[in-house]
Amino acid sequence: MELADRAVGFILSLISVTIFxxxxxxxxxLPFVDSNHFIHRYFLPQEYAILIPVSAGVALLCFISIFIGYVMLKSKKKKA
Incomplete structure (x- = not known):
């Protein structure tokens, strides 16, 4: 099991470093590279640099809020 945990940890670390x-x-x-350079083909437009993290943050906050609400409702039913 220890080897599997290490493999999963390594893969998650590799993905995190790649995304970062x-x-x-x-x-x-990229903003300092000429706009006609070939490297721009591998990246999304600059507007998405803000849109993607904000959308991910909103989705995360929604998920956390729904999870907390679900746990509160579940614990309330147990008491009754």
Whole structure:
């Protein structure tokens, strides 16, 4: 089981580092590269650099709120 946990941890770390590197390059370095350079084909338009994290944050807050509400309703039914 320890080997499987390490493999999952390694894969999650690799995915996190990849996303962080991609996003950092996209937001910090890409604006300084000429707009006709071939590297721009591999990235979404700059507007999505804000839209995607904000949408993910809103979805996360909604999920957390629904989860907390579900747990509160479930614990209320147990007491009654």
């Amino acid at each position: 590197t991609y996003y950092t390059f996209w937001v910090i370095i």
